[in-house]
Amino acid sequence: MTITEAIRVIDLLGTFAFAANGAYAAVRAAKVDIVGLIVLGSVTAVGGGIIRDVLLDVQPVALATWIYPTVALVGSLVPIVLRRPRRLLGRTIGMLDTIGLSLFCVVGAQKALEHGLGPVPAIWLGVVTCIGGGILRDVMTKRVPAVLKEGFYAVPAAAGAAVVAVAPLLGTGAGVAMATGAATCFLLRMIGVTLKVNLPATHQSPAPAASESPTSERAIEPPSPGAPDVEAETKSHRADQT
Numbered sequence: 001m002t003i004t005e006a007i008r009v010i011d012l013l014g015t016f017a018f019a020a021n022g023a024y025a026a027v028r029a030a031k032v033d034i035v036g037l038i039v040l041g042s043v044t045a046v047g048g049g050i051i052r053d054v055l056l057d058v059q060p061v062a063l064a065t066w067i068y069p070t071v072a073l074v075g076s077l078v079p080i081v082l083r084r085p086r087r088l089l090g091r092t093i094g095m096l097d098t099i100g101l102s103l104f105c106v107v108g109a110q111k112a113l114e115h116g117l118g119p120v121p122a123i124w125l126g127v128v129t130c131i132g133g134g135i136l137r138d139v140m141t142k143r144v145p146a147v148l149k150e151g152f153y154a155v156p157a158a159a160g161a162a163v164v165a166v167a168p169l170l171g172t173g174a175g176v177a178m179a180t181g182a183a184t185c186f187l188l189r190m191i192g193v194t195l196k197v198n199l200p201a202t203h204q205s206p207a208p209a210a211s212e213s214p215t216s217e218r219a220i221e222p223p224s225p226g227a228p229d230v231e232a233e234t235k236s237h238r239a240d241q242t
Contacts, residue, residue, distance in 0.1 A: 003174045007107055010178065011049070011061070012071050014103030019045035019075025021096035022137050027079050028093070030141045034080070040137050041076025042069070045100075048132030052108050052125050056115050094193055101157055102186040104130045106178040109161035119165035126161025127154055152192025152199070160185025 022044025023037050032040065046062035046069075053060040062068040108129030112122035131147045131154060138145040147153045160181040167177030191197070 016075040017100035019072045020078040042072040044133040045072040047136040048129040051132040102182040105157040105160040106181040109164040122165040130157040152197040156188035
């Protein structure tokens with residue numbers, strides 16, 4: 001099997017996994033009919049690849065052949081054929097997501113290298129291939145994209161893409177690099193899910209209200225120059241009375 005054929009097989013497997021993942025996520029996040037299920041599953045599956053190919057200024061591979069839309073359609077119908085109990089739905093989505101993530105990050109990076117890009121742009125396009133479809137799906141369902149707010153997601157994808165991106169510098173074959181990169185991404189993602197790893201949040205705690213503090217800001221301000229010392233005058237007045 002040539003590298004081109006290997007990339008095609010890996011890309012199709014990732015398309016199927018992401019289509020099923022997107023459809024399951026749509027079932028959980030929004031009340032959609034079968035058309036909505038297919039649309040959201042297909043967008044998740046091919047959205048990132050289309051964005052990547054547009055940035056590479058080439059015809060999107062998902063639009064150049066009937067194979068990709070067909071695989072995305074079949075993957076989107078998985079939730080209808082294999083109905084999962086609600087308690088297992090999250091686990092199913094997570095596993096499909098990890099598989100698709102691992103496959104797409106290496107495909108995106110390898111395609112970038114084949115079009116003459118350097119290691120850093122290749123890593124970036126590998127990540128875009130992974131997260132582009134999920135972001136479009138979340139926007140269509142009126143949700144903040146999950147990759148922007150929670151989970152150890154983009155880092156494993158970047159690590160897997162980096163393995164492929166630096167392979168030419170180390171003299172490593174593309175096939176070995178893609179297999180190693182996919183395994184790296186898969187292991188890091190599973191470790192993150194198992195240990196519930198999250199990147200540091202950027203939000204700040206709101207400032208306490210004035211009623212929550214025993215002393216207000218004005219109470220601790222020093223008196224302005226020339227202002228009368230009310231407390232001293234009160235003590236002097238009491239002394240005169242005694």
